[in-house]
Amino acid sequence: MKFFKLLYILPFLLMACFSKKQEALVASPADTVFYTCSMHPQVMLSKPGKCPVCGMELLVVHKQLSAVADELKLSDQQIKLANIKGDTLAKTFISEKTVLTATLNFNQMDVASINSRVMGRIERLYVKTTGSFINAGDKLYDLYSEDLNNAKQEYMLAWKKQQQMGTQGIDFKKLLQSARNKLVLWGLSADQINHLQENHAKELTTSFYSKTSGYITAVDIKEGDNIMEGAALFRTASLSTLWAEAQVYASQLAHIDRKGTATVTFPDIPGKTFSSSIAFVNPEINPDTRINLIRINIPNPNQLLQPGMPAYVSISNTSKSAYTLPIDAVIRTGDKSMVWIQVAPNTYKTRMVETGMETDDRIEIKSGLTAGDIVITQGVYLLNSEYIFKNGVSPMVNTVK
DSSP, rough: OOEEEEEEEHHHHHHHHHHHHHHHHHHOOTSSSEEEOOSSOOEESSSSSBBBTTTOOOOEEEOOOOSTTTTEOOOHHHHHHHHHEEEOOOOOOOEEEEEEEEEEEEEEGEEEEEEEEOOOOEESOOOOTTTTETTTEEEEEEEEEEHHHHHHHHHHHHHHHHHHHHTSSSHHHHHHHHHHHHHHHOOOOOHHHHHHHHHOOOOOOEEESSOOOOEEEEEEEOOEEOTTTTEEEEEOOOSEEEEEEEEEEHHHHHHTTTTEEEEETTTTTTTOEEEEEEEEEEOOOOTTTTEEEEEEEEEESSOOOOOTEEEEEEEEEOEEEEEEEEEEOEEEEEEEEEEEEEEEEEEEEEEOOOOEEEEEEEEEESOOOOOOOOEEEEEEHHHHHHHHHHHSSSSGGGOOO
């Protein structure tokens, strides 16, 4: 029975002996040199050997003897290998950018509607699909209209009477001009009216032509349709200029400089950038979405851009003079921001800062630094890692504002 009890307590006795041996090897706070594992930095022993966790050879580490907790001292070789560089803090001009998502739309100033000027029936349609491009003067449709045919006959009768009687008796000149004006108002061109006189044409249908150039965006008729006076037949739009319409929340609108410069980029066309001013800000906010609309005019001479394409609108606000640093110089964790500064040759320490507006590569420093401080702009994360490796804690623990 005693033998089994001895077997039971033997592992615990061995573990206690091993722990006492390890405690003897653990580095004390007074040691200037200790040995640690690159894979398990929590292991810190006073003598060389192998890592008790993974068995790797331990590395020798010289403790930092700085009297200040948040200081870090490096050798010239370490600084060169880590490519640590600093810059003197000074004021520069900075302007915050607001980036908005946008969509390209037709410029409504270049949108036109082609309407019927007289009642009749569509006998033939020459433009049947949307997306087609028409030039001014292209034939659109042939119309049969009793009213228009009667007006053409009235004109021809007045013209013939004038040719026969000249200036004798009734003044057919005024009657002829009145009949001509009616044909013009109903959509006939001067060439079509002259054609009536020259050829005594008696066609039952009349052709109508486009007076504008652009892309057909809507076709509202078919062959055989009866149309009324004023009916919308086609809608056209030009792509020479487009609108980039961006949505902006009401909370953002107060921070946007309405006289600032807007830069428009397109994810579908890398490298294509347009700069313009804000042409229009909708005075009314949608009460349901709390979203407003900002419009920028985009020139499109080569028809490279198309309505419906997505875009990004970056609006630069009014610039101001402030202390700024490269964004990579600031280490941010949660709501805290920290930088490394050089306090002496080869000696660095951390400083908590309050940040402000940001641009693509710069960030404003509101407080925490003074003019003339040498701030580390390259190698900050290597400094941070070296501090954690030597002290076992993040520098933010010891850093104060």
